[in-house]
Amino acid sequence: MPELPEVETVRRGLERRLKGQVLAQVEVRRPDLRFPLPERLAERLTGRRIDDLRRRAKYLLFDLDDGNTLIGHLGMSGRMNIHDARPNAVAPHEHVVFVAADGTTVTFQDHRRFGYFDLHPTVDLPAHKYFASLGPEPLGSDFTGAELTRRLTGKKTPIKAALLDQRVVAGLGNIYVCEALFRAGISPRRSALSVAGTRAERLVPHIKDVLNDAIAAGGSTLRDYVQTSGELGYFQHDFRAYGREGEACRKPGCAGSVKRIVQSGRSTFYCGSCQR
DNA sequence: CGCGCTCCCTGGCCGC
DNA sequence: TGCGGCCAGGGAGCGC
Numbered sequence: 001m002p003e004l005p006e007v008e009t010v011r012r013g014l015e016r017r018l019k020g021q022v023l024a025q026v027e028v029r030r031p032d033l034r035f036p037l038p039e040r041l042a043e044r045l046t047g048r049r050i051d052d053l054r055r056r057a058k059y060l061l062f063d064l065d066d067g068n069t070l071i072g073h074l075g076m077s078g079r080m081n082i083h084d085a086r087p088n089a090v091a092p093h094e095h096v097v098f099v100a101a102d103g104t105t106v107t108f109q110d111h112r113r114f115g116y117f118d119l120h121p122t123v124d125l126p127a128h129k130y131f132a133s134l135g136p137e138p139l140g141s142d143f144t145g146a147e148l149t150r151r152l153t154g155k156k157t158p159i160k161a162a163l164l165d166q167r168v169v170a171g172l173g174n175i176y177v178c179e180a181l182f183r184a185g186i187s188p189r190r191s192a193l194s195v196a197g198t199r200a201e202r203l204v205p206h207i208k209d210v211l212n213d214a215i216a217a218g219g220s221t222l223r224d225y226v227q228t229s230g231e232l233g234y235f236q237h238d239f240r241a242y243g244r245e246g247e248a249c250r251k252p253g254c255a256g257s258v259k260r261i262v263q264s265g266r267s268t269f270y271c272g273s274c275q276r
Numbered sequence: 277c278g279c280g281c282t283c284c285c286t287g288g289c290c291g292c
Numbered sequence: 293t294g295c296g297g298c299c300a301g302g303g304a305g306c307g308c
Contacts, residue, residue, distance in 0.1 A: 003301055034284075034303090058302080076302055077286080093286085112285045114302060157279060166303080173301055222301065223288075242301095264280055267299085 002074035004138065004171030005214035007058045009233060010080050014060070015053040017082055017104050022049045025086075025099040033095060034075060034116040044119060045070065045098070057134050057170035061125070069122040071130065075114025077223075081107045134170040138207050143169060145201030152196040159195045160188035161264045163207075172207070175220060175242045178269045180207040182241040185251075187275045188268045189261075213238065241269040249274060 062070035219233030256273025
């Protein structure tokens with residue numbers, strides 16, 4: 001599920017059910033995720049209270065009462081399923097099970113196993129290898145046209161690739177980069193350095209808008225192959241470019257159609273007429 | 277250092 | 293219905 005709006009939606013759901021709760025039981029069913037889970041993870045989490053649930057970029061942060069933070073990343077296919085009580089049987093690919101004191105059970109389910117967890121002292125998080133080189137939060141007040149310009153200056157790579165680079169701005173993925181560039185009327189093939197300046201000033205508000213719109217819609221649900229107790233996001237119905245290859249451009253007055261190209265190994269969708 | 281490609285893993289979908 | 297090929301929301305690692 002996971003770009004920034006989906007992770008934020010998950011964070012809010014977890015916060016509502018887990019904040020302030022003690023983890024009565026944690027079960028690691030499969031430790032070989034993208035990276036091996038920390039040693040004795042279940043033991044180190046059991047009995048801990050979750051004081052806060054935060055997000056940085058696409059990472060979930062569970063601040064614990066012992067001064068450590070559980071860092072979680074959903075990868076491509078990771079989900080956090082919430083159950084009112086511990087299910088009698090776990091579903092396929094539920095690799096980690098968190099049971100709170102009131103019985104609320106959260107399962108981390110990830111059939112591709114690109115997701116992962118780590119445990120790290122809360123005060124030292126900025127220095128953690130996952131966070132040390134991350135760019136600004138796109139919804140933060142410090143993410144401005146000037147800041148984006150600074151980070152794009154001199155970059156020859158296409159703007160599409162630059163915006164996917166979490167060191168430039170942290171939290172965008174393939175969908176929302178396509179959507180933001182569409183809204184801003186900027187070609188994904190244009191060099192990053194040519195976007196620095198006036199185009200970056202135009203682009204930043206569109207990045208914030210598309211993320212806020214998607215969060216308001218509960219994120220995007222592309223492949224809900226397993227029904228969960230959680231609600232599905234519905235922002236996928238508002239895509240203007242992503243996944244619309246061959247369809248008419250949705251910009252009013254534009255007669256173009258959406259193209260699909262491959263950039264740095266990922267699909268890019270854009271209108272060749274109105275994105276310049 | 278910057279950039280682009282390959283790969284990690286599983287499964288859905290499409291065409292034959 | 294079965295099978296092969298392609299595709300998927302991320303990003304680390306490697307080679308140039």
